Amino acid sequence: MNARDHDHDHDHQVVPSDPALRTKALESLLVEKGLVDPAALDLLVDAFENKIGPRNGARVVARAWMDPVYKKRLLSDGGAAIAELGFAGAQGEHLVVVENTPKVHNLVVCTLCSCYPWPVLGLPPVWYKSAPYRSRAVIDPRGVLREFGLDLPEDVEVQVWDSTAEIRYLVLPERPAGTEKMTEDEVAALVTRDAMIGVARVAAPQAGAA
């Protein structure tokens, strides 16, 4: 960096352009004005970094695989069945679970923003919020799935769910073969976030792992 660039950087620090600095400035202003409680912010960050994430959704899927009566409740009233397992909260007010079968594959997107079922999947990954995914999932779902490594046969119907309202969608993936003797905890460990969005299948366990 030469001297001129150095001066240039300093010019911009009058109004910090770095989002980290602007966030820090905003937080301290809001704390000073009594608009937010920093300890509450700490707890919210901790909740989403450590407690609310796709492991919650995996519990739901595993229960549905193990218990056909639960699965029936889950598909008819997703929110209530998910709340039974203790998962609820913002962006999970109205949950609908859509089931993958050998002939139907479901894919969830939010083309208008980045709606996502927080209580069961946590906060969305960067690609879910990106322009490429949001623009293409509805016009070329099969192409998108191929980029995720999932090449669906033509006789499988793709159903895309564009989350335009406050209904949040969770995909119930197919239970992979070779898991019949596994426990609920063991099958839950196989379920990935991507499978519950619908961009992947749940892979069968590695030979010898079960």
Next chain:
Amino acid sequence: MNGIHDMGGMHGMGSIRHDPIHHNPIRHEENEPVFHEAWEGRVYAITRALGAWNKWNIDASRHAIELLPPADYLRMSYYEKWLARNVELLIQRGMVTRVEVETGQPAPGSQKATPPLTAADATATAARRGSFMRPEAPAQARFKVGQRVRARNINPEGHTRLPRYARGKAGTVMRHHGIFVFPDTNAHFLGEQPQHLYSVRFAAQDLWGDHASARDSIHLDMWDSYLEHA
């Protein structure tokens, strides 16, 4: 509004593996962190904590992001957009002034408020099951499951959740969700004006032409006034 946020069906945004605007491969991030940098978590938490003031609603907050200049919308990361949105809403609703944001200091003589969301209730709030349903609202359901419908060709300058790609297209009502807050008015503080909400299935070919698979479909949730009989 016919804004940049309404991206369903657009071309040129890149592939899932390569995003030309941000020049980063966005798919195969192993063990992706919830927040890539600490400030993102703070922005997320500030957004939730400010929500507890009830000075705006989820629809107004989505609309504030839609109102970002299109070039900024594409360039900014997700949480940069949230940060910009928070600042705009705080100013718009009279909670801070632009001068306060620029200086980082409360205006001389301004009174200190008491935050509605405290550490004592933050965890419970994160897990509370709210609702956007308004089952008691006096709304008529004009459509039934199984009926053919057409999404109206509307182009409001304000907020709407009817994407451009579905307007004028015919589909089938698959599910009746109940009566829900109507974002098109709620975003502008014109009241919740609840309406019946339906899941409508559109054949992919009806939206995109013969290029699409004859088997595939796109499902959108649509409020009663977005629809007409087909």
